[in-house]
Amino acid sequence: MPQWGLDNRGKEYKKGRCLLDLFREARRMLNARNLLQSNVGKKVVMAVTGLILVAFVIGHVAGNLLVFAGPSALNGYSHFLKSSNEVLWAVRLVLLTAVLLHIGSAYGLTVAANAARPIGYGRKEPQAATWASRTIRYGGVLLLLFIVFHLLHFTAGVIQPAPFSETDVYRNVVGSFTVPWVVAIYLVAMVALGMHLYHGAWAAFRTLSLRSPSTTPMKRTIATGVAFVVWLGFTSIPLAVLAGLVR
Numbered sequence: 001m002p003q004w005g006l007d008n009r010g011k012e013y014k015k016g017r018c019l020l021d022l023f024r025e026a027r028r029m030l031n032a033r034n035l036l037q038s039n040v041g042k043k044v045v046m047a048v049t050g051l052i053l054v055a056f057v058i059g060h061v062a063g064n065l066l067v068f069a070g071p072s073a074l075n076g077y078s079h080f081l082k083s084s085n086e087v088l089w090a091v092r093l094v095l096l097t098a099v100l101l102h103i104g105s106a107y108g109l110t111v112a113a114n115a116a117r118p119i120g121y122g123r124k125e126p127q128a129a130t131w132a133s134r135t136i137r138y139g140g141v142l143l144l145l146f147i148v149f150h151l152l153h154f155t156a157g158v159i160q161p162a163p164f165s166e167t168d169v170y171r172n173v174v175g176s177f178t179v180p181w182v183v184a185i186y187l188v189a190m191v192a193l194g195m196h197l198y199h200g201a202w203a204a205f206r207t208l209s210l211r212s213p214s215t216t217p218m219k220r221t222i223a224t225g226v227a228f229v230v231w232l233g234f235t236s237i238p239l240a241v242l243a244g245l246v247r
């Protein structure tokens with residue numbers, strides 16, 4: 001009995017048992033448009049882009065902690081990052097693409113979930129839901145607003161709670177975090193980031209099958225560790241400045 005499959009352009013073709021069919025099937029599955037159109041594809045895109053952003057955030061918190069080593073350490077690090085315009089813009093492009101794909105697939109999955117169940121569950125007893133997982137979309141929107149604020153604040157110098165210098169990043173950080181409303185914004189955003197990482201990193205590991213479904217689905221050692229360390233690292237900076245420990 002011949003079997004029929006769909007090729008890359010959606011045309012039917014007769015399946016045999018040859019390598020060419022396997023190749024066609026693999027190409028169909030890996031086709032970028034097909035990948036983004038399926039829910040599994042969107043989840044994979046979310047997971048991969050999420051992990052890219054987690055890697056950036058870990059590097060960023062490590063770099064920022066140099067504020068505790070003094071002005072020359074932090075400013076030296078900042079100058080090093082900006083020493084090659086090509087590399088700087090390549091990294092920015094990767095981050096921007098990752099953020100856009102991450103948001104795009106989150107939006108697509110939300111629309112698909114709402115379409116699949118226009119009337120909500122009468123009674124919901126999820127297997128492994130936490131407050132972090134239930135609020136992840138709102139937290140994501142909050143983080144997006146924070147990132148826009150943050151770029152206007154420290155990168156572009158458009159929002160200036162304290163005098164801004166293109167070259168003295170240390171002064172920008174210390175000057176800004178002596179202003180209580182700025183500290184408040186950062187503290188709230190870091191809680192949102194911690195919760196986003198707590199649920200997001202765990203979900204990414206599960207999507208990519210780096211963490212198999214377990215009999216204790218609430219156990220999330222790696223995700224909890226990453227979220228806690230990143231939250232603590234970032235939060236310590238505004239608090240240390242506000243307390244006068246870094247000046």
Ligand code: HEM
Nearest residue numbers: 057060064078092150154155169173186193234235237238
């Ligand atoms: C206490 C927390 C944070 C501090 C003190 C901080 C500090 C900074 C500073 C000083 C810059 C400018 C660097 C330079 O001009 O050399 C910067 C850039 C940036 N930060 Fe943060 N940051 C914090 C949290 C975050 C978080 C949570 C994110 C993302 C979720 C983030 C994403 C970025 C991005 C995307 C840039 C732009 C990098 C570029 O120039 O391309 N930051 N941050």
